[in-house]
Amino acid sequence: MRLLLIRHGQTPSNVGHFLDTAWPGPGLTELGRRQAAALPTALAGEDIGALYASTLTRTQLTAAPLADERGLEVRIRDGIRELSAGDLEMRADEEAIREYLTTAFAWCAGNASRRMPGGETGVEALSRFDAVVAEAARLGTSGASSTVALVSHGAAIRVWAAARARNVTVEFAAEHRLDNTGVVVVEGMPDAGWTALSWAGAVVPPVAASGAVDAGPAGRALPGPSV
Known part of the structure; x- marks a missing residue:
């Protein structure tokens, strides 16, 4: 089946x-509303046969x-909401953003048991996203839809894609930001695995590229995390 992973508007x-x-x-924002209207x-x-959004207002x-x-x-x-920032919530300093990104990308680099400070582990975050993807896949196999759109969040999409798509490495996901209403298209099934077809x-x-600058969920360019 085909999944369209869409980041919310600004x-x-x-x-x-x-x-x-x-x-x-x-x-x-006003720009975010125009972005949504353009989708x-x-x-x-x-x-598109089915459409999902997270529990956060901006995706809906x-x-x-x-x-x-x-x-x-x-x-x-709720499974496709943004990766919880925990104790880093509502911070905008580079130290907090770097800690958030380093932790999130560590999850898809094999350290899924690492916990976001005051927040969730990668096991928890990826499992909840997987559950929604599995539900979407059941719709596809039932014949209701072969293409499903999930309106989610920048970090959640990038981390899930790096963890689950066979051709998306951590380096690729870290290097390639996903702007507001950017779309990552993947094909596959939960049991057979996923392949990313396009990224924004x-x-x-x-074979994904290496080298990294990262915008993360806060939209600020930073050196890629060390994972």
């Missing part, structure tokens, strides 16, 4: 570079125009 916290991951979170046209070539607002245009129900699931419109190569 929020005030993105503009301020805050690690804002708690429920319900902010709404969209139906951007995805006009995709035959982003999904709404697509749902309205396609006549789809938005399935709200660019083809994902069989």
